[in-house]
Amino acid sequence: MQGIYQVDPYLLQYRSKVVGHVSDNGKVGVLIEDNIFYPEGGGQPSDRGTLVCARRSYEVVHVEQRPEGIVHWLAGTDAPSAGAGVFMRVDAERRRDHMQQHHGQHIISAVFEQKYGWETIGFHLGEETSTIDLHVKDLSGQVLQEVETEVNRIVMENLPVKVETYQRAALSPELLKRLPPGEEEVRLVIIPGIDENACCGTHPRYTGEVGPVKLLKTEKIRGQVRLHFICGERTVRWMWQTAESLRKLEQAVGASGSEAISRLEKREAALKKLQKERKELLNFKYQYLAEEQWQRALDVGGVLVLMKHFPEADMEMLRGLAAAWCAKPGRLAVLTGGNGPFDVVLARGEGVEIPVNRLAADLWPLCKGKGGGSPDFVQGKAQALPLKEIQKMITEFIGNSSQEPSPT
Known part of the structure; x- marks a missing residue:
């Protein structure tokens, strides 16, 4: 038997009465004698709308076919009583x-x-x-x-x-x-x-x-x-949205139609070239900055350790500096950047036997941080940066590690 919503899908208001209730996980639904709400099915979502009973309005948020019948799930836990007359109103725009x-x-x-x-x-x-x-x-x-x-x-x-x-x-x-x-x-x-x-x-x-x-x-x-x-x-x-986006695009590139697309393609090609050149220049910059720090590095147990905070540095810069510093053997980097929360990078160069992920495991509790990585490289975030305590802990960690017998 077809529902009213199938016989006349343009009928969006109708009077009927409540014939039962359904409860499920705190939700309340009502069964209605003659239904105009479409229940979800066939790839089509259900209707929504309202039930009005005794001058009170109840929001219908979902409708579904169940063994009990077509259930109109309501917002909240209140519902009109069984036998009460209801005025149904389907959301016309959604239908x-x-x-x-x-x-x-x-x-x-x-x-x-x-x-x-x-x-x-x-x-x-x-x-x-x-x-x-x-x-x-x-x-x-x-x-x-x-x-x-x-x-x-x-x-x-x-x-x-x-x-x-x-x-x-x-x-x-x-x-x-x-x-x-x-x-x-x-x-x-x-x-x-x-x-x-x-x-x-x-x-x-x-x-x-x-x-x-x-x-x-x-x-x-x-x-x-x-x-x-x-x-x-x-x-x-x-x-409308596409036309508005096109208008803004044409305004941004100073051209219209196919000429706007042509200019945009040229700008994209130029940007990719600039990004490639920037990456190459950054490598030179990081190499220069790394060697500039040589005299500030500490020799701990034969490992040249660079421990420094760069307030202006982001994670990309810290990774670049660490890679440049550790490009030479026997070096280890512990670098931080930003003004809180702080970016943290640890890295080791060739010939350094200290796994930086083990070093980081002792570092995170000290600076209220967390991160992850490998024995060669770790990155993460820290909420605190007690630099003197960090330097002391790292110096002791490396010193103790250098005294441990090498595995046979």
Whole structure:
């Protein structure tokens, strides 16, 4: 038996009465005698809206089909009592959006199947975009353009949409292949000459109500193609946002149309070149700064240790300095940077047997920090920086380590 929401998806207000309640994990739901709210199913989310009873309004946040019936889950724990009359009001904007997206999916899937023989094996109506999963390994930009053009042509023809119920025995073998077993009465959504599909969702009377359709992007999912699309008012909003982004882009680069794209590509190429040159120059800078610190380093048990705080340094600079300092054998670096919380880097050069991750394990409690790494390199964050205590601890740690017998 069809619900009111299937017979007349444009009926958004209706009076009925509460016939029962359902509780689940602190949530409260009500069962209503005659329901106009669409319950989640077939890839389409449920309606939302309100129930009004005795001058009090209850927010309907989700609707689902359960063994007890169609449950209207409410915000909060209060609910109208059984037998009470209620005035139902469906969120009209959400219902219209879902009708546009769902019927748009029917048209898109029909075009893919008719033109290319690609079956739709999944559908999801999302908050931002909707998706279909196609039984195909790849999808070219040219095919997307052709399908989008054909879909919008069908929409603009404003073809009638029929919803009819048939007994299973009256359906064609081709259509029966796509139906789950056991359903004797089948609801078909039909666009004459375009598509006929079993569906429980809400659909418009004419294809024109879908509004403009935009195929956005594709991605590979388990060897299939997932296509993201939008329809109707979502497409109108997308066009406005895209036009506004394009206006800002053109304003930023001082050109319009294809010239703006050309200038942007040139700037991107120049930026990549500058970044490459910057990286090369930074290596020279770090080598210079590292050698500048040579006289400040401490010789602890034959290891030349550089312990220094650089207030202006970020993690990138500390890593570069540590790499430059430890490029020569027999060196160890303990470097900190920033003004709190502090970046911390420990590194060792060739010939230094002290694992810096073991050194860091003693360092973190002292400076209220944490991090991770390997015997050769560690980085992390510290909340405190007691430099004298840190220097004393590291000196003792290295001294004690140098006195330990080498493993045989």
